Amino acid sequence: MSEATKPKLAVWKFSSCDGCQLSLLDCEDELLQVVGAVEVSYFLEASSAIAEGPYDVSLVEGSITTEHDIERIKEVRRLSGILVSIGACATAGGIQALRNFADVREYTSTVYAHPEFISTLKTSTGIADHVKVDLELRGCPIDRHQLLEVVTALLSGRKPRVPTHAVCVECKKRGNVCVLTEHGTPCLGPVTQTGCGALCPSFNRGCYGCFGPAENTNIDSLTSALRATGMQDRDLVRVFRTFNAWSPAFRAAGEKVAAGGVTQ
Amino acid sequence: MTHRMGGTRTLEVGALARVEGEGAMHVKIEDGVVRDVQLAIYEPPRFFEAFLVGRSYTEPPDITARICGICPIAYQASSCNAIESVCGAEIPDSIRALRRLLYCGEWIESHVLHIYMLHAPDFLGFPSAIHLAAKFPEVVERALRMKKLGNDIVEVVGGRAIHPINVRLGGFYRTPSKAELNAFTERLLRARDEALETVRLVSTFEFPDFDGDWELVSLASDGEYPIPEGRRLISDRGLDISIEDYGKHFAETHVAHANALHSHMLERGQYAVGPLARYSLNADKLSPIAKQIAAEVGLGTECRNPFRSIIVRAVELVYAYDEAIRIIDSYEQPERPFVDVQPRAGVGHGCSEAPRGLLYHKYEIDGRGDILSAQIVPPTAQNQPAIESDLEAFVQDRLHLDDHELTHQCEQVIRNYDPCISCATHFLDLHVERS
Known part of the structure; x- marks a missing residue:
């Protein structure tokens, strides 16, 4: 497949630990095969080469915690064919959603000497609270085999098999x-x-x-x-x-x- | 992006690539003098230290692991060390050895990732390891093989590669059998040879002549190269203190321009943690094979050139494989996977050497085991002033370079530190003051 016809893959990060996108680099046995089948168009953690959108598949890590995030996720949605939110932060707001049960102003003054420098939302929320999400992959972190299943399925145009039982x-x-x-x-x-x-x-x-x-x-x-x-x-x-x-x-x-x- | 206006020249990288987390760079030059340098952090705050208050003393290993997907074991180790010290728990040598093995797995995974996938592309002129793979597939395949072994060790000892589930106060939930670990030996021997090749490869790169102007600080561990524990902090300028006294010698300040909590040494100034500090202060504690390869490539016993940190990381990689071999060779499965850790009111300090440098944790707990306060100082918060000072000195001597080349080299200055911006638990949202 030539570069021009390969599906374009983008990986986006919001508030998170980077662990879920690292899961992709942790697919050591399959990584070269995966990057051979797609054009990795935007993946800042791994590459300084950036191709312009639109992107066929976007993997989105992290939760929404700032006003700027809200604008940025809308832009990501606009640029993306299929949007997959990956991990507990992107699907449920992550551990940083503990602020949702507390007063974020108190949190800010616990950690920072100058709370006035801080701009943050009162809540940490998942991606689907802000834009349409086509598929959610759970986990803290996600399971890399499930990630491979999703990427492989999307590339071959079939529905990914992700079990939902307990x-x-x-x-x-x-x-x-x-x-x-x-x-x-x-x-x-x-x-x-x-x-x-x-x-x-x-x-x-x-x-x-x-x-x-x-x-x-x-x-x-x-x-x-x-x-x-x-x-x-x-x-x-x-x-x-x-x-x-x-x-x-x-x-x-x-x-x-x-x-x-x-x-x- | 770069732009010039009159005598002002500005270099900017809006989104740094091949670093963990989100950051940007801003350098302002006026009339041939570097006026302002910012490694700007726009990773939003996540408030770990705030929501840890009121949690149970048993929870920080799982919760703080989530600060960083690249070095979760560092967070688990530092938090266990701190809380076990409050509670007066004595950890048996067999469990301490297993923790060291687990941590070696993380060093291997993280160091291979940085050497081959994040840092080497700079020296070889590629935008990523993916591009590198197209031209040198065997090099990238070797790297992936070496990295996978680190992850496999973490999976067997820790349960999974990212956010291991098997670490708890006092030890582990389950310990591996001797046979499970012996299965690694053959692969480790091969990987150690590949790591030696890695040292030889990276030592052929071209390095700018540059020495940083900062104090080197690392953990000191009795008779061992410091990894999962240590009770003293040492420096190349005579610091030698108990980790309990960290707060008397180091302080974090909240600066507006870079929007991060910057760490500095009281009355001494900026300092650097990480491979250069560990190596320069503990090279005599490396294993014979690691010492031998360092000598072979002419590394010396001290290194202050951050560009050459890639060689030091590679030497530490040799050592991590070597340590894993040694630990597995002498491993006896502990009688119990953990010792009981009962809550006791008090304050505890814990340190370990994350792949990118010293990671300090401090907790205050009450008699029921509820956390009253938490302080976490990640390596990147400590290195940020050093990175900015490097950028300033580096740019000042290279004003003749065109903007494109200078910007590119500045990015390398930052990547030298393997900055983990996600680790920055208390980094803030960015409001850059641009003139």
Whole structure:
């Protein structure tokens, strides 16, 4: 395929740790194949060569936290054929969305001597809160195999296969002993979307929700089960408020506990 | 972008490439004199130090890892060191060795990424490693192989390459078996040879004659080249203090022009952390193979030319593979994967040497284990004044270059430090004052 006919790929960054775009460079076995199949037109972390848009596929990392971000994401949307938001920041506002539960002015004066220099929004929000997103890839960080699946599928014009079931299902497939029922270890596996391959339970650790809420789960029931392990309410609020704190289901679960709404 | 008006000449790069995170450069020259230099940071603030307040003492390893996708293990290590010191936890040698192995994996991944994919293209005249691959596929394939090994070590010991899940206060959730680690030995031996080739390759690059004017600061670790821990900070100008006294000797100031918290040494001025500092202050602690290759390429035991940091990184890469081989060779799976760390009220300090330099954490916790305050000083915040001082001196001596070439070389001055702008937890939004 000549350069001119190759699909153009762009990678954009908003407020984030760079880990999700790094996942692309971490595909060591496939990287040269991928960059052979596309024209990498905008990927500042990897290249100083920039080609003008429009771009066939845009991968967007990070959350929206400034007025300028809002303008920039609209421009990215305008320049992009398919827009894929990648990672917990882009899909749910990320860990920096913890400000959404607090007073950002107080945060600013905690960290900075001159809060007046700071310009930031009161909230950190995902990309879909601002523009139309064609596909979301969850995770903190995303799973690089899922990223490859998405890029490969989009290049061949088929729908990417990204499962949306809970981590629990994955654990059963792997034959893991249940850390929650057998060891009494708090685990968000029953309500968290898969994508990691049930990584934490495979390391004798409870899932801590990197991939955000799965569809159709019963969070109230998990909250009760977590209480039964001896967890206090403040710890319960903390487990729902980490990397996907602003995702609607985890946000509601945290607020319900904070308001004393779940008893048993 | 460059423009001239009268006697004023301005060099600007609106969005720096091949650095982690978002930054820009602005240099203003008036009548042949460099008037203003800014490494401007427009990575928006994420408020880690604010939202850590009120969290549990067990959470910083997972939470602070998210400051940086390139060096999450550095954040996990520094936070564990700080909190374990508050709580008075004694970490067994077997777990400390495993932490060192995990950290070697991160050094390998990060150093290969910087040497081959971010830095080497500057010296070879390519815009990226992707372009480099078209002409020298075997070089880039070697780099990817070397990098993958670092990630594979992190995956086996830490669970996954980015934001490892297996690190906790007191140790790990699960420790690998001897057999799992032995499986790496053959690949490590090959990679160490490839790293030696890397040192030979990068030492043939052409380096501008340039020495930085700053104090070199690094962590000191008993008898070892400093990586995951250390209780003293040393410098090439006689500093030798406990990390507990960090706050008495170093301060962060909030400057408007660059919109970042700049770090400096009280009554001493700017300093630099990272490979040059580590190497110049600890070269005697490297393994024989690493020392030998450094001597072979004529590196000496001190290096103050930031352009030559690529050679130092390559020597550290040899050492990281060598250390991984040594640790795996003597590894015995710990009886328990972790020791218990009970909360205790107090203040704790923790340091480690991230690939790009010293990373300092400080936490105050109460008797229940709730965090009362947190302070994190990433390497790039410490290096920013040094980078700006390098830019100023570098440009002043090269005013004869045309704008395009000068701008390009200035970008290299910045990339010499492998700046990780995402790491800058408390970097601010940018309002550049342009005249």
